[in-house]
Each structure stands twice: as structure tokens, then as C-alpha cells.
């Protein structure tokens with residue numbers, strides 16, 4: 001076979017009939033139908049409209065329960081306008097359809113870059129590749145980063161800025177509700193994040209001729225505080241619940257919310273950062289757009305003092321988010337127990 005110098009998966013595999021060997025997972029680590037939960041019970045869909053009226057406490061209870069049991073929930077009536085969502089999905093699609101030479105202007109394999117197009121997860125450290133290209137953008141504070149973003153398609157910066165500003169508004173409401181559901185002051189989590197950070201990824205999963213051999217993303221937890229995921233109409237996301245994978249199939253105009261490792265730490269293990277993965281599709285490309293909300297690098301993260309007592313000692317030591325984040329990119333997605341390395345050591 002001729003050698004190729006293609007950097008991005010979409011260009012490398014256009015028209016291939018077989019998954020290249022470096023994308024094939026060992027047999028014990030492939031999407032396996034017997035591991036999939038086909039019962040009806042999916043992840044809760046919570047109506048956020050209720051936060052503003054007499055149902056407020058009920059919605060807070062629903063959020064708290066979902067955070068304790070699944071670490072995942074879906075939201076509707078979330079306040080992000082449908083037009084903003086549609087523009088975001090369309091501009092992402094247009095970006096990944098640009099000619100290779102145009103997309104490659106944003107390419108970098110350096111995970112410390114604030115704006116970069118890359119492939120798989122971390123091609124410098126991983127042994128098996130993932131069936132994904134992604135554009136990663138830092139987006140808060142917006143004015144610090146927007147000038148670095150792609151300027152093609154021409155409305156990219158405007159459409160993405162509108163989306164991420166609105167997504168941030170949703171995250172801030174969720175942070176208040178989650179603080180309240182933990183019995184903390186409503187601004188507790190907001191104030192625990194230093195100057196705050198917001199990143200997003202535009203994930204592009206090309207059609208895959210043998211989806212049973214590989215992953216778009218293998219099982220991983222999110223390193224950040226909370227993720228709000230927008231997905232197009234192609235299924236692929238699965239969440240681990242009681243040892244089985246549960247699909248979260250797309251519902252138009254809703255978001256999937258999941259807690260990341262930092263929320264598990266702040267909640268002193270009351271709330272969970274849960275494994276999830278993305279499968280790929282034989283016929284269809286798929287786009288998903290996670291907004292990763294995070295502490296600023298210098299923020300010191302640890303369990304909320306109010307959640308520590310004799311019966312519930314602090315489960316984690318204090319650390320800076322920069323420390324945690326650096327270790328995440330170094331050790332890779334296959335490290336399922338990064339949180340354990342920040343636990344208070346037991347005698």
C-alpha cells in the first residue's frame with residue numbers, strides 16, 4: 001500500500017473499505033453488543049423552565065438525583081435559542097467540508113495550543129487511534145481567543161461566538177442549580193473556579209466501514225467541571241450505568257449535560273463523573289459539540305468544606321486545575337482512574 005502523509009482522518013479514510021490497523025482495538029476492548037443496555041430507561045430529561053417557578057425545588061431535586069445516580073442528564077427549555085443551535089451545527093458541518101488545505105491552516109498536534117485542529121485524541125502518546133477529527137477552541141473570555149479562530153467559513157467566528165456565549169449562560173444557571181442541590185450557597189461553585197475557563201470541541205466522526213472495530217472516542221470521564229453536549233441527529237453517545245452502556249440518542253433542541261472530574265471532587269464524591277464513549281456509524285458522518293466548562297488553571301480545587309465532616313472526610317487533596325489538566329493530556333484517555341491519583345491517601 002502506498003504511504004500517505006495525510007494528517008486528518010477525514011482525508012485519510014475517504015473511500016476506504018477497511019479500518020486501517022492502527023485504529024483497530026484489541027478484541028477485549030471493542031464496542032460489544034452484549035455490554036449494551038437495551039432496556040427503556042434512558043437518562044433523565046429535565047425541563048429547566050421549572051427552575052423559574054413554583055416547581056423550582058422539584059427541578060433542583062431532579063438535578064441532584066441525576067448527578068448522584070448517572071452523572072448525566074438531558075435538558076430542554078434551556079434558554080439557548082434554536083436558531084443559535086442550528087447555526088452552530090451548520091457552521092461545524094461547513095468547516096469540516098472545507099478543502100483539506102483550508103482546514104489544515106488550523107492544524108496542530110500540540111495540546112497546549114488554545115485553538116487547534118487535530119485528530120484522534122493525542123497522537124503523540126496514544127497506541128491506538130480514535131475515529132475522530134476535532135477542532136478545539138478556548139472560548140472564555142471570548143475576546144482573548146476569538147481572533148485565533150478560523151475565519152473560514154466567513155461567519156465562523158460570529159456564529160460560534162453567539163453559540164458559546166449562550167451556552168455559557170446555560171452553564172452558569174446549571175452551576176447555581178447544582179450548588180443548590182448539594183445544599184451549598186447558589187454561588188458556591190461559581191466562586192470556586194477562579195477566573196473560569198470555557199473550551200469547546202467540534203468533533204467530526206467520518207463514516208466508518210467497520211464501526212465494530214474502533215471508537216470515535218473510547219470510554220473516558222471528562223477532566224473539566226461540567227460538559228454541555230450538543231449532538232446532531234446521528235446516534236453514537238453511550239454512558240456507563242451499572243456496568244452496561246446506555247445510548248443517549250439525540251433529541252432535537254436538547255443538550256446532554258454531564259459532570260466532570262472537578263465536580264466529583266468539589267462534591268466530595270456525592271456526585272459522579274461517569275465514563276462515556278462515542279461509537280461511529282457505517283453510513284453517516286456524525287458531529288458532536290461539547291462545551292467544556294472548567295476552573296481557570298490557577299484555581300485551587302478541593303472538596304467543599306461544607307460537605308466534609310467526621311462521617312464524610314475529605315476524599316481528595318487540594319490541587320490546582322493546571323496540575324490536573326497537565327496530567328490528563330500526558331496520561332491520555334485510557335487512564336480511567338486519574339481521580340484516584342488525587343485522593344487523600346488512606347493509611
Ligand SMILES: O=C(O)CCC(=O)C(=O)O
Nearest residue numbers: 201203236237278288290
Ligand atoms: O461525541 C460524543 O457524543 C461525546 C464526545 C465526548 O465525550 C468528548 O468530546 O469528550
